Amino acid sequence: MVKVRFAPSPTGYLHVGGARTALFNWLYARHHCGTFVLRIEDTDKERSTQASIEQIVAAMSWLGLDWDEYHCQTERSDLHLQAAQGLIDRGLAYEHDGAWWFRVPVDGEMVVRDLLRGDVTFKHEQLKDFVIRRSDGSFVYNFVVVVDDADMGITHVIRGDDHLINTPRQILLYEALGRPLPLFAHLPMILGTDRARLSKRHGVTSVLEYRRRGFLPETMVNFLARLGWSHGDQEIFTREELIGLFDLDSVGSSAAIFDEAKLKWLNQCHLKTADPDRILALVKPFVLDGREVTEQMWRDAGEERLVLGLSLLRDRCATLADLAEVMTILFPVRLAHEKEIRLAEGERELITAVVDTLAGLALFTPDAVESALREALAKYGAKLKDVAKNIRMATTGRGVGPGLFDLLSVVGRDLVIARLKSLI
Numbered sequence: 001m002v003k004v005r006f007a008p009s010p011t012g013y014l015h016v017g018g019a020r021t022a023l024f025n026w027l028y029a030r031h032h033c034g035t036f037v038l039r040i041e042d043t044d045k046e047r048s049t050q051a052s053i054e055q056i057v058a059a060m061s062w063l064g065l066d067w068d069e070y071h072c073q074t075e076r077s078d079l080h081l082q083a084a085q086g087l088i089d090r091g092l093a094y095e096h097d098g099a100w101w102f103r104v105p106v107d108g109e110m111v112v113r114d115l116l117r118g119d120v121t122f123k124h125e126q127l128k129d130f131v132i133r134r135s136d137g138s139f140v141y142n143f144v145v146v147v148d149d150a151d152m153g154i155t156h157v158i159r160g161d162d163h164l165i166n167t168p169r170q171i172l173l174y175e176a177l178g179r180p181l182p183l184f185a186h187l188p189m190i191l192g193t194d195r196a197r198l199s200k201r202h203g204v205t206s207v208l209e210y211r212r213r214g215f216l217p218e219t220m221v222n223f224l225a226r227l228g229w230s231h232g233d234q235e236i237f238t239r240e241e242l243i244g245l246f247d248l249d250s251v252g253s254s255a256a257i258f259d260e261a262k263l264k265w266l267n268q269c270h271l272k273t274a275d276p277d278r279i280l281a282l283v284k285p286f287v288l289d290g291r292e293v294t295e296q297m298w299r300d301a302g303e304e305r306l307v308l309g310l311s312l313l314r315d316r317c318a319t320l321a322d323l324a325e326v327m328t329i330l331f332p333v334r335l336a337h338e339k340e341i342r343l344a345e346g347e348r349e350l351i352t353a354v355v356d357t358l359a360g361l362a363l364f365t366p367d368a369v370e371s372a373l374r375e376a377l378a379k380y381g382a383k384l385k386d387v388a389k390n391i392r393m394a395t396t397g398r399g400v401g402p403g404l405f406d407l408l409s410v411v412g413r414d415l416v417i418a419r420l421k422s423l424i
């Protein structure tokens with residue numbers, strides 16, 4: 001029975017690398033109908049904070065990575081002490097300057113069997129004796145991680161490859177404690193597009209920051225899954241597909257590249273196909289935030305019209321923030337026009353005729369708008385293309401977008417007329 005864990009140290013926010021580790025463990029557990037443990041490794045009292053724990057939990061919840069067991073390492077110190085004392089009693093560890101040291105055999109070597117990179121050999125002489133308990137009584141990561149993994153019956157340790165150097169020490173501890181080894185899988189590192197190790201320099205790395213910027217959780221999960229794992233050349237995956245397909249044999253050993261342009265493209269794909277009612281709820285705070293749209297305007301617009309508008313407008317949007325921006329055309333606010341509008345000779349008259357016709361329409365459906373417009377223009381011997389550009393710019397602030405009649409219909413009669421009137 002598979003049992004895996006994500007074991008973050010609560011010393012900051014959940015960053016992209018940590019989230020990828022969490023996701024791979026979670027997917028592995030869900031794929032194999034196993035158990036996923038969230039264990040907060042808070043033994044470093046100076047650097048651990050409650051705020052960070054809350055941040056990590058919030059980020060995991062946003063990503064939908066639910067856990068079956070939750071532990072805080074500091075609540076388990078009796079167990080750690082007991083295990084350490086056992087090593088002292090058996091002469092496998094000793095006290096020096098108040099700290100407890102683990103005795104590393106002087107000769108020989110150790111092979112770490114890694115599921116992803118094969119065998120990696122370390123000489124014992126490279127390892128040297130190491131502290132397991134500091135003189136202030138607190139325990140060191142390499143020790144508690146082994147005691148806890150062994151005690152919890154963790155079957156697979158899946159973590160970032162920056163931990164590979166810790167693994168030989170941990171294996172020695174398993175042996176000293178007489179516990180069976182788990183299987184190890186060290187995930188390839190994540191690089192930026194400049195091929196340097198991913199860091200704050202590459203922009204945001206906090207997972208919740210992506211929520212703030214208007215990315216969907218399913219996008220993040222899809223994107224993170226592809227940081228090291230692949231399934232043919234498929235790029236777009238639902239959560240269910242990932243659970244069905246994920247396994248460690250399709251995790252590569254070469255570095256993964258974090259490409260923000262790809263993240264945006266993926267978000268655009270997920271945004272297009274997501275349930276519009278759900279997207280409406282998600283985009284609302286973005287629309288109300290920092291724009292002139294008020295709660296009252298939102299209510300007045302009506303859910304049905306907003307869902308329609310959103311479905312029409314979302315195709316070209318990379319983020320919820322982009323969508324919110326284009327959705328402002330659905331509300332009675334002043335639009336910032338992409339370009340200044342210049343009316344051609346006689347166009348004022350044409351648009352006045354259009355306004356009069358539209359004002360008389362009982363139904364403002366795309367079809368009704370189209371035939372009314374064409375009729376009004378025909379009387380002047382004019383064509384739609386003579387006025388379409390300026391009508392679009394006046395009513396939506398932009399030169400391009402979805403079909404004009406759909407657009408006018410969803411913007412609604414009152415707003416269309418008001419905006420055209422201010423044009424003439």
Ligand code: GLU
Nearest residue numbers: 007008009041145159163
């Ligand atoms: N607390 C360690 C970290 O955050 C966990 C490493 C491990 O998974 O063993 O890096």
